[in-house]
Amino acid sequence: MEPDLFEEEDMGERVRHELRLFFVALQFFTRLPVPRWVGYDPRWLSQAARYFPAVGLVVGLLLALVYILATLLWPQAVAVLLSMVAGLLLTGAFHEDGFADTCDGFGGGSTPERVLEIMKDSRIGAYGAIGIMLMLGLKATTLATLPPATVVAALVLAHPLSRLCAVSLIWRMAYVRDEGKSKPIAERMSSREFGIAAVTVVPALLLVLVSGWIPFDGIVVGVLLAAGAMFWMARMFRRRIGGYTGDCLGAVQQIAELAFYLGVLTAIAY
Numbered sequence: 001m002e003p004d005l006f007e008e009e010d011m012g013e014r015v016r017h018e019l020r021l022f023f024v025a026l027q028f029f030t031r032l033p034v035p036r037w038v039g040y041d042p043r044w045l046s047q048a049a050r051y052f053p054a055v056g057l058v059v060g061l062l063l064a065l066v067y068i069l070a071t072l073l074w075p076q077a078v079a080v081l082l083s084m085v086a087g088l089l090l091t092g093a094f095h096e097d098g099f100a101d102t103c104d105g106f107g108g109g110s111t112p113e114r115v116l117e118i119m120k121d122s123r124i125g126a127y128g129a130i131g132i133m134l135m136l137g138l139k140a141t142t143l144a145t146l147p148p149a150t151v152v153a154a155l156v157l158a159h160p161l162s163r164l165c166a167v168s169l170i171w172r173m174a175y176v177r178d179e180g181k182s183k184p185i186a187e188r189m190s191s192r193e194f195g196i197a198a199v200t201v202v203p204a205l206l207l208v209l210v211s212g213w214i215p216f217d218g219i220v221v222g223v224l225l226a227a228g229a230m231f232w233m234a235r236m237f238r239r240r241i242g243g244y245t246g247d248c249l250g251a252v253q254q255i256a257e258l259a260f261y262l263g264v265l266t267a268i269a270y
Helices: 002-029 042-071 076-091 094-108 112-120 126-145 148-172 191-199 202-211 216-241 246-269
Strands: none
Touching: 002 042, 042 076, 042 148, 042 191, 042 202, 076 094, 076 126, 076 148, 094 112, 094 126, 094 246, 112 216, 126 148, 126 246, 148 191, 148 202, 148 216, 148 246, 202 216, 216 246
16 A cells, blocks of 8 residues: 555645646746745746746636626727736736837847847837837737627637747747846756646637637637747747747747737638
8 A cells, every 4th residue: 555655645746846836937927926835946947837828828817807897897999908908917018028129139130149139128129119019009909809708718718829839939949048037947848848838728728619709710710820920930030049038938929819819800800
């Protein structure tokens, strides 16, 4: 009986460690509180990247809840904007900041060194300002055009899916900075870890499929556009700077999220 008891203890510890990694990811990528027992170890951050999509599921569910409650009082356009405000507060505009820095770097830099130098500058330039305004405006307009129930489902699925797109860069590409705020999570991800990340998107996908709030072809087109945007951006990053940075991860998340919304709208409209 003793080996079985030891095996159960080992299994329990593994589950506890995976749960700890999820909370570490939640703490790193959002401003949500986590239990005190989680603790902190720098080594956990690189392992926690596998739960980036799971964090996206939490964010997507919370934003969908904000949207639903807001529609009880205000028009859909207002509800969409309030859900976006909630997202900015939940994540500290972490990904939007990366998107703006990426726009500045790739828009204004002509060499890899100059691109990285511009992206490191905390000030926002013309490319970043214009890019973030257009991206947020297009995201709000697209969501406000969708049927209300579809918006709920789109928020739930787009957030984990877009974060999986960002995680794929960690899995397949090299981090090109020697330091940076995303350096702790930038160790090359194993295929097993990426598999865990992909599996965490499944609950959101099943929830959306069961609800029927997004037509099946809308899901397919949305996923294809999100994946296409990710591959295009990854190719550009590899060609221009030889890999990715933390800002690039934020940019991929934002563009993949928007691409999914546009794909759903395309399928519904046509």
